[in-house]
Amino acid sequence: RPDSQHVDELRWLVERHHELTGSSRAASLLGKWSAFTDQVWLVAPVDRIAGITTQQAGRVAASA
Numbered sequence: 471r472p473d474s475q476h477v478d479e480l481r482w483l484v485e486r487h488h489e490l491t492g493s494s495r496a497a498s499l500l501g502k503w504s505a506f507t508d509q510v511w512l513v514a515p516v517d518r519i520a521g522i523t524t525q526q527a528g529r530v531a532a533s534a
Contacts, residue, residue, distance in 0.1 A: 472511070
C-alpha cells in the first residue's frame with residue numbers, strides 16, 4: 471500500500487490534472503478521495519519496494 475507521502479503526491483497530480491483539463495473523472499475521484507485511496511496500490515520494481523521499505527523503517531525508528 472502507498473504511504474501518506476505517495477497518497478499526497480497522487481492527490482496533487484489528480485488536482486493538477488483537474489485544474490488543467492477540467493476532467494470530470496478527476497473531479498469524481500477528488501469528491502470521494504477516501505474511498506478512492508482505499509483501492510490504490512503502489513506498483514513498482516522489486517528493488518524500489520525494498521528501498522521504500524527501508525525508508526519507512528527509518529521513519530518509524532526516528533519517530534520512536
